[in-house]
Amino acid sequence: MWKPVIVVIAILALAYFGIKFFTETSLAGRIIQVSGADNLIDIKQNGMSVAKGKVEIENYRANYAVSQVVAVNNSKEDAVTIGLEAIKPHQESDGFVRAPDGFLKWVTITPKEVMLLPDTNDKITVTLVLPEDAQPPPKWEFWIQPVNKSDKGTIQAGVAIRWLVTMR
């Protein structure tokens, strides 16, 4: 009497897990490009600026790559070497907590740095990918900070781009 029921449940269970598996794996590796033009960082005498100070990601989850191209421009009269570094926020605000330890493994920066002659520019790509086993807080944040490695000054002024991540 129960045989047909068991068979039907087994078939439906197989269908359910098959659909779930297919849906999740087909999304794996999907890359979402931050929309709009490249984010522009401008290196100036004793300072710098960034055109878009925030990247906001919502409904985020594992296996999605979020990528932003950052154009770095040298407005100084000297050549400079500029690197981008992912760092924890200096302070917490807006309900977002600092990225958990180990978040650096989730962020890739390519290339790590660029050398720019005066009035030239180059591009650096920042990509965030959350691995399957990561368990970040519901709302977390990290910063992408440009560092002028040619700056020999002891008093420096800089900026950082806030990456604000809200999990699904």
Added chain:
Amino acid sequence: MKRRLVSILVALVMFVAFSVPAMAATTADVTVSATPNFVGIAVDIGVQNFAGVDAGVDEQTITTYFTIDNTSSVQTDQTIAVTTTTWAGGVTWAHSETATGGADTAGLKANKGGTWGVGDVIVRNGTPLYIAENQAANTDYSFGLKLIAPTSFGDGVQKTITVRITAVSG
């Protein structure tokens, strides 16, 4: 026959109940946006030298010595930090995170245009503090630095550390 139909119906209900939420969850869109908040700062004096430092005697600038040219189009939060945990040169100094001098240990404080001793900000390497929280758009400000000198020196070689002000969109 009737039981078989009921069984199939129950199974279908279970299938819909479990699978639809699961599929909906995996297909919800990840949304990404970059906010066009222009953030830009520069400092007018890029080098500071406290010359002739004596053991246990603090040195300071006036609290409006450095000016931050803030061209940000939005309100910003700005922190002040040292970029290393030690002062380079000869016998290195440790940088005190509490701005307390010691043997070959120095500290730094900042003050945003006020009076020394009132609202001083400790300049740290780990977890930097605000020098200008909720700084209004396109509004410059000034600050000074105070060196908390070591109580004793291992040598007389010049020591160097880098102070960095970082602005982010508020």
